[in-house]
Amino acid sequence: MTDAPEQDAAHPVVGLDDVVHQRVRLGILTVAHEARRVEFGYLRTQLDLTAGNLSKHLSVLEEGGLIEVEKGYEGRRGRTWITLTGAGTTALADEIRRLKLLITRVEATVAGEDPAGR
């Protein structure tokens, strides 16, 4: 994903990242971004997921280098903390930007206009 002008002129859908453009994973990135650092249990509650399901999505994001997972203990209780990486922050910002562009396109199409002026 680049910010090259020729790509910006293309439909915003072209640049969507499959790893990020998914409801749960987008939710994970959003929560991690806002929270700075988020605990596994908090994510599970907020996104209303099972532990297994959440783990799968976290693995996808970790493999993509978008988050860092840190496991530790607080007392006897094991806790897993998730932090957004720099690449994760960029990917989230890019996804939001493309979603906004997509909305603008859809609205323009509904209104019978071509936002690119073509």
Next chain:
Amino acid sequence: MTTDTASVGGDPRRLLSDVRALAHRVRLDQRMTWAALLVLAAATLVAIPFDWFGMRVDCRPDGGCTYARRGMLFYWPAAMVLAYATIAVLYVRAARARGVGARVLPYAITGAATTVVFPAAWLAVNLYFRSNPYPDQPLPYWFFVLDRLVMPWGMIGVALLVLAWLERNTALALFTGGYLALVLLVLPMSDGFGPPHFGIRAGMAVPQLIVGAVLLLGAAGFALADRRRRRTP
């Protein structure tokens, strides 16, 4: 949120609205506004005896008096650092217990940095009037507002504005606006209420008591709102 992959032609508007709602929920869970206000209220109320007993009052036979608020000068720098450290610890602990990170550090740093403003202003004014005569005419109104702003209660308001911005907390921004209007424009924070109703010490204590009560009421209001929100499913 569901586990479905968002289809390209799906509903980007709903995705964006979900993202915003999630971000808002996280911000609410990171807040501990009531704790910050409670600590600041405590610091303000504890300051009163320091100001009362630390004040040097010299009265002349003609009835005129001069005073020096030494107690405040020694109390507030230490109290501010301690208060902001306490607020930071409370925020971090609460956020960690809830499973999120805290965004209080810039506020605590701003608050602690404001510690130096009051002694620095006091020193600057003293040095100035040592080599310059005190003006015969009444000082302009802006001077009193500026004087109140650099005092600890004004600085508390300035730091609270930073917290409101960090937390995107509109309610706190409105509360702080009202608070700053009170300490800068309404209450005589620097010269106190005068005779015949109050002596010098009591005249200085009453505005501080009002500020402490306002902060305390603010803490109670935010705590109540927070509790109500957590109870709502």
